[in-house]
Amino acid sequence: MQGVENTILPASKRTAWNKGKLIGAKPPLRPKHVWSIRTKLHVDGRTRDLAMFNLAIDSKLRGCDVVALKVEDVAPNGYSVDRATVRQKKTGQPVRFELTEQTRQAVDHYIRVAGKKPGEFLFGGRRGPGRCMTTRQYARLVSEWISSIGLDPSLFGTHSLRRTKATLINRRTGNLRAVQLLLGHTKIESMVRYLGIEIDDAIEIAEKIEV
16 A cells, blocks of 8 residues: 555645736825826716725725725715824724815715715625625726726735825825824834824825825
8 A cells, every 4th residue: 555655645726816916015106197097087977986096095094994984984074074083904093194175075075976874884885785895896996997097907906095195295205204104004102202293293294295
């Protein structure tokens, strides 16, 4: 009888999840790409997608936090606020972000058109009432937005939207401390005490950046 140690097991036929995909950090969008996508979504009348895209750029949130946004997170009184605070799913820490005028207009228009009410997820999914959009659905939308302006969607991802404004802030101000706060990295409170920068200072810097 052949020994166990000499037994040759058949090779797994399971395809690697990353086969044929480009792995690594996705680059941020350039300002011209941001405006091209905005224009495309506006012309096509895609109210929800325009609101979602603008919010993703301004908030600098991870995809899991973008899809989990509820109406009251950004529009507690029926209209969008200048600044909002949400608790990050990954770190459990709250992070604040600014909503520019164009984002507020897009979100308010979407809320009116969709009839969104407090307590509801801002971006509903296909799984029925009371369920938010999945991160997979969000990723597919991002790929669609990217390809709609002639870019290769395999080169970009949801993290590209998160990095877009933060990259511009860093390039124009060189203030890495503000960027770290705005991205909501872990141990924000200790970083604030150590570096001597307040979150309101970081928000003011972000509000001056238009993309």
